[in-house]
Amino acid sequence: KASGIWGGRFNAGPSAVMQAINASVDVDKRLFEQDIAGSLAHARMLAACGVISSEDEHAISSGLIAIRDDIIAGDFEWKPELEDVHMNIEAALREKIGAPAGRLHTGRSRNDQVATDFRLWLRGALDDAAKGLRAYQEALVKQAETHADWVMPGFTHLQTAQPISLGHHLLCWVEAAERDRGRLLDARDRLNESPLGAAALAGTAFPIDRSMTAAALGFDVPMANSLDAVSSRDFALEALAAAAITAVNLSRFAEEIVLWTSGRFGFAQLTDAFSTGSSIMPQKRNPDAAELVRAKPGRISGALQGLIIVCKGLPLAYSKDMQEDKQLVFDAFDDLALAIAAMSGMAADLSFNRETLEAAAGESYSDATDLADWLVRELGMPFRDAHHVSGSAVKAAEAKGLPLKDLPLSDYQAIEPKIDERVFSVLSARASMESRTSYGGTAPVRVMEQVKAWQEHFEFE
């Protein structure tokens, strides 16, 4: 038998498989708060515009609020035969208040309704992610302040390159997180327009006030084109792109945490709160959370790719393909929220090994550039020639198994007779770090300026 919302045109109900492929309520019931907020705004607007009576509006509104309470209390039965969150709530409203429930869907369709709900949900998720990133940045800045003058090896190609400040290294991730926040919040600003009242695709003949519902829901404006309102999902693509890039940046620091906490590096450790053991090897302390953050770009960028393919080639206006958007976005933003929280936690939890870092910073001829710079500065040599002389010194020192600072002056002078005693003053990791005072450089004075700048930036907000 045919029943339900479109029963008028149908003789029979759907097959089991039709219902199984069509139902989305298991996923989209997560939108219940947004769905009810949208319906409350819509009902009030309909009454204000004289489309429904204020008695009906009151019945609808109090019914919706009661349903919201039921859902929060876990006292609501979601029915897959009612397809999605929208029809479940509408059916429950009819059960609660009877006939007036049937007036709520005037001048509206599920197409503008779901777009409205989804934008509201994503707006909240983007705000939360930005907030989480701020906490992560604050944890990093605090560590950077404590470790501004700790020297560590800076790497290129994961080969020891030049000594840097640990604080400087940590502030690099604060910069990246700031751009990630910017991208997430840009996406938030661009999606903050109201589709509600676009109805199925063409608008409505009822004298509705879309500005009123837009304002009630905190949207900046009603969307100007009804087709665009119901068929665009680029807002979700943009949010996923921002999420994917954020996840990539987080994964890079996560990888460093994995490396730094390994015995081979011995730069840092996580406390028990962020470590796991092994079921067989009693000695193990594994950085599982960092590894999982390292893995998250797989799923999050997968969601982006997935939704891109869903949207590609879709003609106007709404097609049911679009229902597949929510699971991808929910999963991606759940993953992102966890990744951000885990990184904030680990950023605060990490403790560092000063001696190991400083010793590593001085290894592998990391002061060879300082030697070359000294030749340029003190002997007036062109940098390319100085590079060659310094390279010869490294070769000589390596042959003797010595660091540059222990290579005898006579060996230096055999390479370049004008080199004198003063050269030894630049041959240490700490001197190297402290010398790099250019704007944006790693000298602790510059790092502390950046720490202060970030602290003021956080306070100013």
Ligand code: ARG
């Ligand atoms: N559950 C649907 C979705 O998420 C709601 C919109 C359904 N619209 C329709 N014309 N069947 O996309």
